[in-house]
Amino acid sequence: MAEGWGRPIRVPGGLRARSRRGRIGRTWWSQRFIAALEELGIGGRLQRGRTYARGGQVLSMTLTRGVVIALVQGSVPEPYRVRIGIRAFSEAEWRRVEQVLAEQAGYAAKLLAGRMPTDVEDVFAAEGLRLFPADLHQLGMDCTCPDWAFPCKHLAATCYLLAESFDEDPFRIFAWRGRERAELLARLRALRGVAAEPAAPPVPALADRLDSFWTAPGAPAPPPAEDTGDWALDELGPLRSGAHDLTELLRPAYRAMTGR
Known part of the structure; x- marks a missing residue:
């Protein structure tokens, strides 16, 4: 039976959207991601995926540099494989962005505290970059299902769950664009010149202490040679x-x- 003519096979343990009604995405950055997709002219088709996202039809989803891969259960036994690709920024591009973020105390403080600055997109825009996709050419979206509609409900469901994953951790947006959280924060600390913890005082070498090593505590050490x-x-x-x-x-x- 072709996808689209039957009810999806229900599976236990699937990923479910937390939102049960209305919009999906509670933070400005996840809503901004959905809005960016809607601005690309696929908003109407995205809504087809809400039932799948809320019903636990997405079995798994992984995000790595430049690509999101998901398995989505449809109406046939074998799950469909979904891919959402985006260009990861180059090392040179990230270095430029990090320099600007580090120079502005407000940006650096919020990011080091695990929060997303509300105007962080402006920093990327000033460097000629778009944090969120600006047109369909910046995204590579495909699914192994036979549905010719774009995006199919499997892709749409993955987009919604991806937005909710950004709610949980905004640094996933940066990771998708090629910079993991730990590396970004380490770079910001280094550029901000955050002092490292003071080193422990050096322990005297045993050879320097042989004259007193066996002396009982409190007893005067013998005079040097x-x-x-x-x-x-x-x-x-x-x-x-x-x-x-x-x-x-x-x-x-x-x-x-x-x-x-």
Whole structure:
């Protein structure tokens, strides 16, 4: 049976849109993404996908650099494979954008706090870039279903769930355009000159501590070699043999050997 003539096969555990009625997308950036698609002239067709998005027909969705891949269950047993591609910005383009973001304290502060600046699109526009697609040529959208309508309901459902994923984490928009969250924030910190945590004081090398390593806590360390004098003999205390003090007898020989 061709897709479109039967009811979709219900599957447990599918991805469901949180919105149960009305618009899908609660933040300005997810709504901006949907609005961008509607501006491309496919708004009417997008609405076909709301039932699929809310009914859990999207089985999985992954976002990587420049591409979103989803599996959507239709009315035939084998799920359809959906792809939504977009051009990832080059390294040079991202470097220019990051420089501007870092130079403006407001932009950097919001992004480092995990929030999306409301006018962040202006930063990209100033560099000749569009964060959200401006025309259909900037998107590559296809589905393995036989529906010739564009977008089909499987693509439309994926677009809605993609918008909701942007609600959860706005940095996914940047990741789709080629910059992961961790790398972007690290670049902003570096450009802002955020000081690193102070390094721990160096631990003295064992070779530098041999003279006191075995000294009991609180006991004075023995004097260094160049100032020892006769301290070794004094540590021995008096050693007597009959009427002779062996310690004193050894002292001239000890001084001769030590050059003192």
